[in-house]
Every structure is written in structure tokens, then in C-alpha cells.
Amino acid sequence: MLGIGTVARKIFGTPNDRKIKATRPLVEQINALEPEFEALSDEGLIEKTQAFKKRLQDGEPLDALLPEAFANCREAAKRALGLRAFDVQLMGGIFLHQGNISEMKTGEGKTLVATFPAYLNALTGGNVHIVTVNDYLARRDADWMSKVYGALGLSTGVVYPQQPEGEKKAAYAADVTYATNNELGFDYLRDNMKSSLEEMNQRGHFFAIVDEVDSILIDEARTPLIISGPAQDRSELYVTIDKLIPELTEEHYTIDEKTRNVTFTDEGNEYLEEVLHAKGLLEEGQSLYDPESTTIVHHVNQGLRAHKLFLKDKDYIVRDGEVMLIDEFTGRMMQGRRLSDGLHQAIEAKEGCNIQPENVTLASVTFQNYFRLYDKLAGMTGTAATEAEEFAEIYGLGVVEVPTNRPIARKDEDDAVYRSAKEKFDAIVETIHEAHGNGQPILVGTTSIEKSEMLSGLLTQAGIKHNVLNARQHEKEAQIVADAGKLGAVTIATNMAGRGTDIKLGGNLDFTIMEALDANPDADPEEIRRRIEAEHSEGEQAVKDAGGLFVLATERHESRRIDNQLRGRSGRQGDPGRSAFFLSLEDDLMRIFGSERLEKVLATLGMKEGEAIIHPWVNKSLERAQAKVEGRNFDIRKQLLKFDDVMNEQRKVIFKQRLDIMRADDLSEIVKDMRNEVIDDLVDTYMPPKTYADQWDTDGLHDAVLEQLNLDQPIAEWAGEEGVDDEDIVERLEKAADEMMAQKAAAFGPENMRSIEKQILLQTIDAKWREHLLTLEHLRSVVGFRGYAQRDPLNEYKNESFQLFETMLDSLRQDVTQKLSQIRPMTEDEQQAMMREISQQRQAMEAAATTQGPDDSSLGAVEGAAVAGFDENDPSTWGNPGRNQLCPCGSGKKFKHCHGRLA
Template sequence: MPLVHLIHEAYTGIQGLSNDDLRAKTPELKQLVVDFIAEEKAEIANIKSRIGDDPDMEIEKKENLYQKVDALEKTIEEKTDEILLDILPEAFSVVKETAVRFNGNESIEVTANDFDRDLAASGDRIEIKGDKAIHLSTWMAGGNEVTWDMVHYDVQLIGGIILHQGKIAEMATGEGKTLVATLPIYLNALSGNGVHLVTVNDYLARRDSEWMGPIFEFHGLSVDCIDKHEPNSEERRIAYNADVTYGTNNEFGFDYLRDNMASSTEGLVQRKHNYAIVDEVDSVLIDDARTPLIISGPTPKGDQHEFHELKPRVEKLIQAQRKFVTQAISEAKRLFGEDEKNKDGGLAIYRAFRGLPRNKALIKYLSEEGIKTQMQKTENYYMQDQSKEMHIVDEELFFVIDEKNNSIELTEKGIDLITDSGEDSSFFILPDVGGEIAEIEKSGMSEQEQASKKDQLMRDFSIKGERIHTMNQLLKSYTLFERDVEYVIMDSKIKIVDEQTGRVMEGRRYSDGLHQAIEAKENVKVEAATQTYATVTLQNYFRMYHKLAGMTGTAETEAGELWDIYKLDVVVIPTNRPITRADHEDLIYKTTREKYNAVIEEIVELTSNGRPVLVGTTSVEISELLSRMLKMKNITHNVLNAKQHQREAEIVLNAGKPGAVTIATNMAGRGTDIKLGHGVVDAGGLAIIGTERHESRRVD
């Protein structure tokens, strides 16, 4: 019989229970799990006591016993999975009935236990009256007051089953993924081994732990959120020992790294990785998995650098290159005006692209019909025969940018420009160490003189290597990293903006001197350089879990990758009702100005009909530009970007009210719950205007 039917059967028996009897189901189910694996647990305890009682035991014998313990622990994991599947219908029914009772009543009265009293002492959601505990159905979550109004549909029960099986449930936007997760979380928490719910940002981790937590706490299961506590603290260890632990992917990963660096077992905060549900699983396991998590620390002489000394030279280079690129674009326009297939025009535009690929005038010109095709033809011509002719393109430039490989190289013309008169002509040129050593050895000098010359050569190589590296990082910071796009300045510090979530990544720094280069560019304090202490990729971290599951609205396109790397199946869950969202075709404009004017006109028209509008942008810079345009039209609006993240809960709360206008970066993309105000559905619902496509289709 299908599991959903078994849940319905079990549910009819649960419905008639009193509140106290409903709560008594949890210890009863926990005991079933304990009894099912009691034999193996007793055997492990027996083996460990034998090892402890005999300190002189032979190494080989001890090794064999520990291997036996490992085998028994594997058996326990398998048997736990087996018993959890057996009690699934009853466990899911308990959660559903709890949701029904919170939904239908302002409060639920039960006989108070110690757990209720502890919770009542630390919050105002539970009232203790004599020997009774009153659980209210209204509480604070994510800074806003919420009244419980949700009950699990059948499609959500299916989603819960899929998550329990360690698969990915793809559910459409608004289908209640957060609620679905309560079912497998409760079921797997009964084993006492802990359940981790992983979210993409700290706002969602805090909100979901506060929003869903009372359902678990009603049944005596402890809930905590690691993002509320400081790293390496006793509070964080307690959070990991809770039955249900919410947190962000990065914090789980960083805690694992910190545990690996701990000098004693007392310093550890995590326990064995049992079961994790990853919310927005494609974002975490694919988009974010490209960047490894790194813990770094101070390095000797880390505060010694040449960024400030070399900055004027870099600015001189940038100025000269900018001037040259502007001339090259004008030249290309003139030549293409005479003949649209002009080879010299193609060379000029390709030079401009190799010089400053992110130049706004160049990007605008390349968007004109046929221009990009001409440039690509030129590129193909010069890249043939292993770029044998590329020097013809590059000889006019001061430095060459290879955007694909994220690399920058100074040309001879550039080196001449920044090498001051009277300065060593090889000031920015690395010595040919092999050739120079051969010359020294042939010179007929004494061994002592040779050793001294070689030392001097290696010192020269090291100094120049560092100098050229500093130059390259400064050039990168000026040409490939833009303020309010890749980073923002807050509290006189450079803070990185996550390209996937649009949020500020607190405490993160670019590696290899790039962060210091950006600090020098923006005239803020240049922090000392750091070195890597520990690193792990999210891919490797999440593979450690005994069971891994995920939920998202956009995983089907990545199903192959998720199976290849994580052995995770994707199951598409049908919607509870047919989707009423109307998706329109893209509108393309010739110029940015026309596009933004059209966006403003659309906003005015939609809000006049009483519809709330959410405007999606790709960067902080564009969100602020649109905000200025709306201010000029006297249109009241909110901006949700990396600089405004403290007001996130308040902005999201008001975003669904009639006529509300919210401009947001992709911060509003993942898991943000916009509730529609009174009369909005009749007016046509929430209107979403995307101002441009993101790099990742899934963000859109």
C-alpha cells in the first residue's frame, strides 16, 4: 500500500487522542527505536569496557575489536533506517495533527513537564498555570509575529517521504517547502542522533528555527540555530547537541574546520554527521560548492606590502589604457561605418576588449548588431596556431586582461610607462634564474663569491616576484572588481557580496592579496595578509552525512550533476493546485535608459491597479540607480540589498501590501516569504519585474 495511504490510516487513530496522549506518542516512538537497536548498543558497550579494563591488550587484538565496533555501528545505522521507515506513517500523522491543533486553536493546554517549564522561563510562547502548560499558536519568527495557519497537504506528505528517503524533492515556489521539512525532521530526530537543516543564509536559518521550532518543542524535542551563537562557544556546542539544529551551509562547514583545528576533544562542537536536509539544495551543493571554505590566520610580515607605493603607477596605467581603449572604440566605429566587415575595425574592437573587457562604452557597442560577431571572427583569427599572431593585438596595449582565466599581464609598453626615468629598467621584470646561475658558474669566481651572487639573485627574484604580484592584484582590483557589484564598503571595510544570494559575506576576504589591493584602491585601511590554516569544499563536507536530502524549486535541470557528485535522486513533486502564475516573454530594449524608463512606467501602471511590485536587479549598484529614478518620480519604495540587510524582515513583511514597491537584488530570491495583503489577489497578485538575466538561470 502506498505510504500516503498508510499515513491516512494512522492519522484516523491519532485524531481522537487528547493533547497529552498526542504528546505521549513521541516518547513511545523513541522507545521503539531504542529497543530495535538495543542488542547492538549493548554489544558495543561490552567491547568498549573490555578494551578499557585491559590497558595491556595487544594492539592487533584492540584493532580487531574496534573494527567490530565499526561494523556494529554500521548495523545500527541500517537498523535505525529500517525502524524509522516502519514508524513513518505514525510519526508523520503526529506532526500533521499537531499542525491541525495549532491551526484550529489560539492555544493548546497540556500537562506541564520540566521541558515546558524551561521553555516558559526563556520565552513568552508558553504559559505555566499550576500543573498545566499552555502553548500559544502565535509567536515571533524572524522579527515578525506569526500565527500558525498551515496544515500538511497530501503533496507535502509525499515531499516529506522523498526527503526521508535521502532524495531531492523539487517543489514549485510557494508550495511550502519549510513546512514539508517538519515531517522528516521530526521522524529522524526520534533516533536521538540529531538532524541538521541547512539554509542558504542566516536570516532563513533564524526565521525557520523560530517559525517551525514550536511544533517540535511541543513534543519535547529541542531546537536551536547555530547562527545565533558565537563560534567555538559552549552555546554552539549545545546547539549541535539539540535534536534539531538549523544553520547556514557555511557555518556548518566552518565549524567542521574549527573542530579539525581543535587541540583537545573539549574544543569540539559538532557530533557525528547523521542526517541533513539542505534547503535550496542546488544553490548550496552546486552554485556555492565552487568556492571552498577557508580558515586563514596571520602570516609572518603580513603587514608589509607595497600596495600604496605602487598604486600611483597602477592609476597611471589604468588612465593610459582607458584613453587608448576609448580611441580604439572610436576607430572601430569609424572603420565599421565605412565597411561593416572591415578587418582593421575588428582588430581595433578586439584590442579594446583585450584591454578593458568591462568598459561600459565597449559593452554597449558590442551589444549592437553584428559587432560582437566581427570581434569573435578577429579573435578566432588571432588565436589560431596557438595564438602565434596575438602579439600584434597586444603590442599597442599597456596590459592584457584574460577575463576567462582571471589573469592580467603587463606588456613591454606598460612596463616602460611605469618604470621611472633613472630607475632600473628591469624593475618589473623577473630575472631568468636558470640563465643567470649558469653565467655565475661560468664566471670563474671563487665558491664564496658565487654563493653570495646566487643569494643576491634569489633575493632579487623574490622581491620582484612579490612586486609583480602586487601590481597584478592592483590591476585586477581596478579592472575586474567593481564597487557595489562584487563588493560594498560598510563601516570603512571592504565586504564581499555573494553573487548567488546578493548578501554580504561577513568575515570573508579575497585570498592572495586581492582583498588588500581592493582596500588600497578604495583608500580604506589595508589589513595584514593571511595564510590558509584549513580548507574544505562544501561537496566534501556534505558527503560526510550518513543521509543527505534536499529541497528546492529548481533542481531538475541539474539532476545529472547532483547524481554524479552526491548520488542524490531528484523527484518532482506535483503542486497542490494548478499554478496560476503568468510568465511573460522577455522585452529587449536598444539602450539601458529606455529599459529603465520602461520599468518605471510598468511600476506606475501596476501600482495604480493596487498590485504590489517586486523589481529584481543583479547588483547593489543597479538597485540604487532604480531607487534614484523612483525618487525623482516621487514613488514610495523600499530597497532590499546587501547594504540594507538589517531591515530585511521589515521590508519583506511590507512587500506584499497593495501598491508596495520593493527593489531587490537576488537577496529576495531564495526562501523569501512574501505574504499578500488584503485585496491583492483580486487585483492580480504580486507582480515581479526582472530588470535583466542573472548569470545563473536558477537565480531567475
């Protein structure tokens, strides 16, 4: 008997079916407009864009423009790229505009789909960001799709690492900007460390379309983006502790592979104490449990994690003496990415590499909280349905499965499970040999570099020619992927997820033509194109006859999405194809999650060596295991986000304050309010309310006012006067402070004074925020222990971080007030002495330039020399240079263009 849910689905369709059905009238409208837009000239398409913008300004809603805007964009793409969008691509674009995730299979043309909602939303004048997983794709897509936007009268920008500031600003100013998630996040943090509005690059967060959305918003969301600066160098300690770890035996620690955690046992702690005492790293009488031992314990734990949890050629590779992390989802090297909390240094010590100093956090943000800044967010991927709950809960994004343009013809076989890894790999080599003999191209998916190289060795022994694609062959990636669909090609790839490049049957036509043109620059391009197109057509048909691309996976991944992405490489656009997973009971997933039951089943069946169990039940049980892992990973990310949300609220407050300060022309009122609050606090401390005059500490107040406000006032005399209370003292101090600051403003000149106030405020906020981040990091690392006292760590963290934030704001007011109270203009003698010193520096610099030629390092060293006593963070040491005089920092710039710049 059918369940109620099944009956309802048969009558009404699934929720996904209903969403697809709802877009069909819009698609029909767009199609009906096609002849009208085909009749327009190239200038006519641009004129349409201007007309749409005018209609929006006149109050017409954006949704009302959708059919015409999509029709205009489709026509522009047809002319610029020769590509006419299919109906399902228009559907995908509609769902993106509505703020959903469009799940579209590999090869369905997601790059083109993004242009429709990007064009429509760019008409508002808001900035549209299209987010990709790597710089290559950002540049490729921007270059390719800029032809479409250009035909519509819109500008396109691309953001990439180490980009010149002017170029980056122009890229963000464009109507549509392509960038990676990392670069967008880092630019957001950098912008909020700038000291003037003109230096900021991003212009708000209006609409983002995230390509490979599951990879960016889920896989990469476990680690925050951090901008850091160097901390104390502890290289020796890492090396010393690294030598201890190999001496440990299995009884000294326990590994939990499910949670990827390793901890010392009681025996391990006792052994460690003995060894650390012997090495002099722990003082006599001091145990590992003492508060003074925190640093040593932290380093030992990180050393243990580096040795037992992080494997070379799986989690990282060593290249040119540097430890490079490998992205577990894409198999790519993560250039410039480092593990935090000293873990990266522990791995460097383990591998005998040069240990780079630890860093302290200057600014940080998680991808979740960065992408939640956007007014509207959308995404595209081939696999999102398995994580629909997380997308809805964290980002408010719905997932819509868009139908394929042509039915999928790929044959997905049931998993084959072998008893041992050896039996599995023997079967894999035999299967590859058989398919290769038929000329079928094969893509073999592995989970680590080590396994891809081991399989490569087996294929070499079997005499099968093949290519290997992993982090070591990173540079050859485009060539290897372009060749992977050719007749008889065998390609071993470590994690093909998120590579953004289709494997086309018969090979990549455009790539082959480009190669031929490079090899024969004098040949006729049209002739070459015709010849290669004819050859490619034959090759493509031969591959189809051989069964299309065969995707052979050597292991199941923790996430079903990654398996589905690998599978989706085959059978694009209705092509034939085949996929199969070969597993063994020794695989990590099988070993960790319930292989005992399967072992018993295999023993009961009396299976012989080399035989495999193949049954849909096995697939179901594996999917359940994967769903468990995904659920646990979601819980971890959710918990991390709850903690980060606390900091995020504070981050928003601080970043908004910085923006307000940079936008303001005159900060004297803000500075005055801060000063008055400091005076109130001081008087409250030394003259508590509702106390008698003989209980007041007037001497303490006098010293504190002198230190904080640089004011020497007869407070004891005031307090002795008849009828004087604490409020009178406050008023007199405020008046004296105001007069002193007015004199300073007159001496510096109002313009200079405003600039100094702005610089001091920004520098103090930044310094205090950095200290606060460090304090929160330490609080976060110890707050978990509160759980042992039956107290919720998250609530404890919220309460304490709020108190710390309040304390930071009090400290900020005090520091700003103190610095402004102590600055003074330079005397004439000091100015002359400073000018003489600058003049000598310039002469020395010119001499260096004439004797050594334009060597940047020597010039930089001279230019960097500042006037004696100059302190970047203390304007009282800057003196009182004129606006057009050289800056006392020694930069060689005029004061008005350097430290005296009006932000």
C-alpha cells in the first residue's frame, strides 16, 4: 500500500517539481520576445540596457524587467559567444535571481547561466560579485563573459591576489566583478584596516552568485580567513618537542579517527612529565596541570597532532623546503594558507623545514559571516541537495534541482566491495585494462596523492599508458583535463571536485586548436580549425561508440557530494557514460564506520579471495554512513558559527565605528564626549557618589588627571571649598580640558588638529581590536572546560566576551584621551633640528643612488629612516611640520600626503 506522502507526490508533484513548473510561464515569455531582440542592432542592445535602468529609476520593480532583460542578455550571448541559452539555463538564472541555489549537473553551462541574473541585478547600479573557487576560473570566466556584458553596455572586473591597488579598485567599481571567495573575504578585512575612505576597494555587498557553492560555503567554511602579523619566534621549542614525539608508544596516546582527534593517556602524561623535567622544559616541582605549563602542553599537543593526524602527500606536500597544505576536497595546493595555533610550525619541525614564526590575528572573518553580509545571495553547483538543510539554516538559501537539457544516459553501477585493498586494486587494474582495450576513456578518482602514485605504479607495471593529475602536477592541469576525454585516455585524478573544467568526449576542441596555432603560427587559422574540427568529430563519435567516459572511483569520500561530483564528470549533455565505485574493508570510511557487520556478512557468504560483494543494500548502508559523517560535520560548523556570531556582532560595531570616523569631517565632538566620559569615570573612582568629602581621595584624582589628561589642577583646594560636590569637580575639569584642547587646536591649526584626531582614533581602535581578538581566542580555547562545571560554554563565552568588549571600549576612550592630551606642537628649534636630519638623510640617499644605481633595497632602507624619537602611533612625537614640509617619518613624502593626510 502506498504511503500518504507518496500519493501526494504522485498527484501534486514534489516541491521541486512545483518550483520548476512555476518558472515555465516566465521562460515562455522570454522565448516569445526572442524575435523582437534578434531584430535589434548591436547598439540597440546597449540602448535597451539604458532604457531598463531608466525604468528602474522611475520606480518599476526589478522582477517586472526579468523577461526583457533575460531576452536581451540571451541575444548578446548569442552574438558575442555563439551560444544560445537553453530553456533550462534560463530557469537556472531565474532561480539565482530569486536568491536560490540552482543545482545543475556538470556540463549544463553554469558559467553562462550566471550572466542572466548578474545582468538583471547590475541594472540597479548595485555591485554584483560572481564568486569562483580559484583564480584561474575567475580570470577565465571574466575574460569569457566580459564579451557578453560588453555587448550589453556593462563593465566587467576581475580581482586576483597581489593585484595593484588601482587595478583592484577599478575591478570593484565595475558593474560585474569576478573574484575568489578568499580574495573577497581578505579584501573586506583589508578595507576595514584602511585609514581613509579613498583607500577602500569594495563598494558594499549587494548581490553575490557563488559558483561551486557547496565547495565554498560548506567545505571551506570550516576555517576562518585570518589576516595576521608575526608573533614571538619559538622555533627552537618546536624542534625540541618534535624530537620527543617519535619516542612515544601507542599506550601514550589515543586516536579518534571519527573526530580526527588525538589525546594523551594518563601513562602518556606521566611519561611526558618525566621527559620534560629531564630536558629542563618543566621546572622541578611543576606538573603539566599547572597554569604555568599551558604553553608547553599546547606545543606538545600540536606536535602530537602533526605526527599522528597529518600525513605527508595526503594533507600536505613539501615543496622547495616549504610545507604546502592540500585541499582535501579539490586536491589542490593551498598557496599561502597556513594552519593556525602553531600546528603548521609543528608540521614544519616534523619535516625538517625552515620554521616560520607564529602569527597573531590582526583581523578575521568566517565565510559564513562574510557571505551573510550580502543583501542577496545565490549559488550554483552540480551537487547541493544533500546539504539543503545547512544552506537553509545558515544562509537562508533554498536548493532547486534544475532538469538537464537532455536526459542522462550514464549507467551508474552498484559499488563493488572487496575484503582487502590489494584485491580491490587488482580488480581496478583489470577493469581499466579491459575498458582501455575497448578505447573507452577512463577517469580514475583517488582520495590522496599517495594512492594516486601507488595506482600509477600498478598501471605502469601493467603497461597501461596514463596521466596523473594531483597537487604535484598542478601546472599541467588544463592540458591533462583537456586530453582526459580522448579515445583510450586513462587519467588518475586526486579529487576532481570543483575543478570547473569539463571533460569533453574526443578531447577539448578549443584547446587542441589553440595548441595547433601555437605550434604553426604561420599556418592559415581557418584551415587548421576546419581540419581539427573534422578530426575531433570522428574522435568524439569513436568515444561515444566505446561507451563514453568511464568514471572509476577507488574509494568513497566522507561526503556524498564529492562522490556525486566525480560521478557527474561522465554523461554530460546526454553523452553516454559509466561510473563505478571499487571499495575494500580496509578503506578509511569502511574501517571507521561499521565494516564489522559487513565483514561478518562476507565471512558467512564464504567469499573467495578476489571476489566482490555487489548489491544495492551495500550502497544504502554506505550512504547512511556518509549521511552520519555529513551530519556530524554540519554540527561542528554550526557550533563554530555560534561562537563566531558573538564576535561577528562586535566586529560589525567596530567596523561601523571606523567607517563613521572616516566619513566624518570633524571629530571634535566625539573626542570631547570620550574625554568627558573619562573625567566622569575618574571622579566616580576617586570621589564615589554619596560619600563625604573626607572620604575622597583628592591626591589620587590629581595624579590620575595629570596622567590621563595632562592637566595639573588644584583639586584638593576645590574639594575644600564650601558646598563643592563631585559634579562641580567634573564641570571644572571638563572646562579646563576643553580650554587646553582649544589652545592645541589653535597652535596646530584646525585642519591639522582634525587630521590628528582622526589618525589617533583609527590607530587606537585598530590596536585595541587586535588585542581584543587575541583575548577572545584565548577565552575560546579554555571556555570548553566550563562544561565540567555544568555551565554552558557558549553562554559563558557570550557573557565574558560582552564584558571584555565593554572593557575594551572603556580602555579605548582612555587611550584616545591620553594621547590627544599629550601631543604638542614642535618648538622652532626642534623643527630646525628635524629639517637638518631630513636634509642629511636625503643627501645620503642621493649618494647611495648615484654610487649604487637604482637598487630598491638600498633606497628603501634610507627612505625608511625616521626622525629620532618618531613614533607612528604617537602624534606628540611628530612635531608641528607645515603641510608642504617633508613628513618626519622619513618617507620622503610631503607631510600632507603622508602622516598629515586628511582621511
